[in-house]
Every structure is written in structure tokens, then in C-alpha cells.
């Protein structure tokens with residue numbers, strides 16, 4: 162229970178033109194259409210954060226046609242608190258809209274002590290999803306992911322657990338995350354044998370991290386599976402936020418292992434050059450960074466994070482200018498190589 166901030170809900174009525182301007186893309190060869198931009202709750206939704214800001218971001222997202230919300234068991238901090246806060250907001254604001262939402266959660270990183278709260282055993286995945294459903298107050302999630310490959314558990318066991326979760330109706334679709342091309346191929350074959358709808362691999366992809374272009378997108382295409390790209394803004398570096406130093410109130414300003422002053426400083430020259438290209442396109446750098454990912458047909462959705470609803474509004478405007486000239490693409494390649 163969040164004791165840090167009081168949740169103050171006034172009645173929410175969703176924007177009635179919310180589906181007019183969002184683009185929806187098919188994920189792989191499935192029946193599911195995802196918004197080209199989805200919202201992730203890794204940061205800004207834990208008990209340490211202001212739940213009313215979280216509520217504002219979620220309302221803004223839904224009003225913009227963002228139907229897909231991404232969570233994981235360990236999001237917070239503390240772990241589990243993002244799901245719990247999301248559950249509170251869901252109950253107060255989005256209950257009438259449950260069937261308009263596509264909600265994801267995951268298990269695969271360390272969640273509780275002892276040998277059964279980490280990696281990829283059947284024991285971990287099934288009990289973790291039961292906990293997640295309770296925290297969110299849901300009967301089922303739309304997609305459940307194995308969060309990262311487990312080198313020690315047979316893939317048959319992990320995929321078997323995903324299959325049973327889907328058969329039990331606790332998730333409608335199965336997904337994997339952070340799996341490379343080879344493991345993705347094996348997972349796809351196993352899930353096909355098990356007759357389980359496998360629709361997404363969630364993978365890090367941005368101008369600063371292009372690993373998915375080395376075989377993963379091709380493997381996903383061969384198997385009719387979609388890609389959803391996480392950390393598309395390299396956690397905020399691919400925006401105009403760090404052009405003039407590191408604001409205190411920013412992810413790098415909080416000095417995490419994932420993003421800190423040193424990482425920003427290593428990339429700042431590239432960021433400035435990319436920002437100049439974005440300006441020539443009459444676009445913000447954040448918008449160009451998102452559009453650049455959406456040029457890949459296998460990417461069903463770009464999964465952004467936001468610490469304010471204004472950031473999300475800015476990011477969604479990426480959809481107003483998605484095309485790149487060959488010259489622009491080449492210039493970008495030269496900067497980020």
C-alpha cells in the first residue's frame with residue numbers, strides 16, 4: 162500500500178476522439194494491433210513517486226489513444242509498487258475501459274529471496290504472475306513475458322510455463338524479452354509446438370543501441386512475431402534535456418547505473434549533432450528518435466517512459482513526421498556508428 166502520497170481521483174471520462182489520431186500497427190502475424198507508441202511504467206510509478214502524477218500520465222496516454230501499458234513484477238521502487246499503483250489507478254479511472262486496454266507484465270529478474278524468485282523456472286513464472294494479478298486487481302493480463310533468458314533452466318520448461326499460463330487464461334498472449342536471435346528462434350519453435358500465441362519480443366532499441374538489427378528483426382519476421390522497442394530515447398539522452406548540462410530533476414541527475422553524468426558526457430557530441438538534424442526536420446530530437454525506430458516494419462510499437470504528461474504529448478507528435486530522406490538516414494548513420 163502506498164503511504165507516501167495520497168491518491169486523489171476526480172472522475173475520469175476518456176477523451177471521445179482518443180482513437181482518431183493514433184496509428185495502430187499489427188504485431189507480427191497476430192490479430193493484435195498496438196499503438197505505434199506505448200507507455201512503460203518502469204520509472205515514475207513506484208511508491209517513491211507521486212501517484213497523482215502517474216495518474217495524469219496514464220490519463221493523458223489513454224486520451225492520446227495509447228492502449229498498451231507495460232509493467233513488470235519488479236517495477237517500482239520498491240519492486241511490485243508500480244503494479245500496485247497501476248492497480249489503484251486502474252480501479253478508479255479505467256475500470257469501464259478494461260477491454261480497450263492491452264496490459265503487459267513480466268517476470269525474469271530477481272523479485273523475492275531464495276531460489277524461486279528469479280530467472281526462468283516454472284515455479285517462479287507462475288507464482289510471480291499470480292502475485293502481479295493480485296497487485297493490479299486483474300483476472301488476466303493481455304501479454305505475459307519472460308523478462309530475460311535464463312542460461313540454466315531448459316527453455317522447454319520456461320516456454321511450457323508460458324503455455325500453461327495462457328491455457329489457464331491468466332494471459333492472452335505470450336512474449337519474451339531480451340532474447341537474442343538464436344533463443345528467439347528456439348522459443349518460437351517451442352511455442353508453436355505448444356500451440357501458444359507468441360506475439361512479441363521486447364528488446365532495447367534506439368539510435369544508441371542497434372543490436373536488434375543484427376539478426377533479431379529478421380528472426381522475428383521469419384516467425385511472424387512483432388518487436389516492441391524499449392528505451393527508445395536511451396532513457397532521455399535522445400531528447401533535448403541534456404543539451405545544456407544535467408538537470409537535477411532528470412534520470413541522469415539521479416545518477417543510476419543505467420544513466421548518469423558520465424554516460425551523458427560520453428554521448429553529448431552525438432546528441433548535439435542529432436539534435437541539429439531533428440531541428441532541420443522541424444522536429445524535436447525525441448520525436449526523430451521515435452520516428453527512426455518506427456521505420457522498421459517489424460517494430461509494432463515504441464515503448465516510451467515519461468516523467469510528465471507533457472513529455473508524452475511531445476513524444477506522440479513523432480507520428481506527425483515519420484518519413485526520412487536517404488540523406489537524413491545516412492547522416493544519422495554516420496553520427497551514431
Ligand SMILES: NC(=O)c1ccc[n+]([C@@H]2O[C@H](COP(=O)([O-])OP(=O)(O)OC[C@H]3O[C@@H](n4cnc5c(N)ncnc54)[C@H](OP(=O)(O)O)[C@@H]3O)[C@@H](O)[C@H]2O)c1
Nearest residue numbers: 201202203391392393394395396397400411412465466468
Ligand atoms: N524488457 C526490459 O528489460 C525493459 C528494460 C527497460 C525498459 N523497459 C520498458 O520500456 C519502457 C521505457 O523505457 P525507458 O523509460 O528507459 O524509455 P525512454 O523513453 O528511453 O526514457 C524515458 C525517460 O526519458 C525522459 N523523457 C521522455 N520523454 C522526454 C521528452 N520528451 N523530453 C525530455 N525527456 C524525456 C524521461 O526521464 P526523466 O526522468 O529524465 O524526465 C523518461 O522517464 C519502461 O517503462 C519499461 O516498460 C523494458
